[in-house]
Amino acid sequence: MRSALAPSQSVAAARRPDAAGPRDPYLHRLIYEPVEVRAEEGRPVEFVWRGRRYRIAEVLASPKWWRRRRRYVVRTDTAEVFVLVRERGSWLLAEELYPERAD
Numbered sequence: 001m002r003s004a005l006a007p008s009q010s011v012a013a014a015r016r017p018d019a020a021g022p023r024d025p026y027l028h029r030l031i032y033e034p035v036e037v038r039a040e041e042g043r044p045v046e047f048v049w050r051g052r053r054y055r056i057a058e059v060l061a062s063p064k065w066w067r068r069r070r071r072y073v074v075r076t077d078t079a080e081v082f083v084l085v086r087e088r089g090s091w092l093l094a095e096e097l098y099p100e101r102a103d
Contacts (some may be wrong), residue, residue, distance in 0.1 A: 016034070025097065028083075028095045037091040044072055044084055049093050054080070 036048040043062065046055045054076045061073040070086035071094070081097040 027098045029098070030095055031093050033093050035084070035091050035093045037086075044074060044091075047082075047084065047091065047093070052076075054082070 021101045031071040033049065037044045038046045043059055045057055046053060048054070053089060056076045059072055059078040060075055060081070061071075063072065072084045072086075073081065075081050082093060083095040083097065085092045087096045
């Protein structure tokens with residue numbers, strides 16, 4: 001499934017995943033595609049997206065226990081930052097985050 005946004009609209013300022021607080025220093029690209037995720041103790045450790053395997057080096061933010069939708073902000077071993085969402089037993093790659101440039 002591809003984003004319905006035009007390329008110029010697909011990058012926007014991201015907010016912290018757990019609160020409507022100060023803006024994070026990231027821009028994001030919406031993806032919302034299903035991915036295969038390997039998890040240990042309920043936390044993602046790697047995922048496959050478009051035939052490429054990504055190993056998760058760090059979970060930067062994890063969901064609050066009371067939320068139905070499980071949203072994880074993860075950094076891969078190649079320093080890429082993604083948002084993975086687990087909902088109703090399926091995993092989605094929701095966003096790819098990029099450091100904001102100081103222009």
